[in-house]
Amino acid sequence: MHKASLIISVYDKAKELELIFHALSVQSEKDFEVIIAEDGMNDEMQKLIEEWKDKRLFNIVHVKQEDKGFRKNRILNE
Numbered sequence: 001m002h003k004a005s006l007i008i009s010v011y012d013k014a015k016e017l018e019l020i021f022h023a024l025s026v027q028s029e030k031d032f033e034v035i036i037a038e039d040g041m042n043d044e045m046q047k048l049i050e051e052w053k054d055k056r057l058f059n060i061v062h063v064k065q066e067d068k069g070f071r072k073n074r075i076l077n078e
Contacts (some may be wrong), residue, residue, distance in 0.1 A: 002032050002033045002059065003029070003031040003032060004031070004032040004033075005032065005033050005034075005035055006018065006024070006032060006033070006034050006035065007035045007037055008020060008034060008035070008036050008037065009037045010036060010038050010039070010045065011026045011038070011040050011044050012040055012045070014042070014044045014048045017036070017045065017048060017049075018048055020044060021048075021052050022036075024057075024058060025055075025057045025058070030057075030058060032059075033058065033059040033060070033061060034058055034059070034060050034061070035060075035061045035062075035063065035074070036049060036060065036061070036062045036063070036064075037063055037064075038062065038063070038064035039064075040064070041064050045057050046051075046062075049062050050070055
């Protein structure tokens with residue numbers, strides 16, 4: 001169990017997500033997990049998340065749903 005969970009809702013913003021990952025990687029407290037709630041299924045986003053998972057700097061959970069319009073709240077509930 002982690003001290004904290006950070007839920008990040010994203011839609012087709014891989015560059016912005018990478019900036020967030022960089023900021024999280026330099027935090028002094030490392031006992032947290034990052035949950036990426038993706039409203040869509042973007043290949044670039046998937047690749048970025050896998051690259052950061054491989055670095056093992058912090059735990060990353062990725063949940064996603066098919067892009068069928070704005071359904072942010074639905075994926076956040078996942």
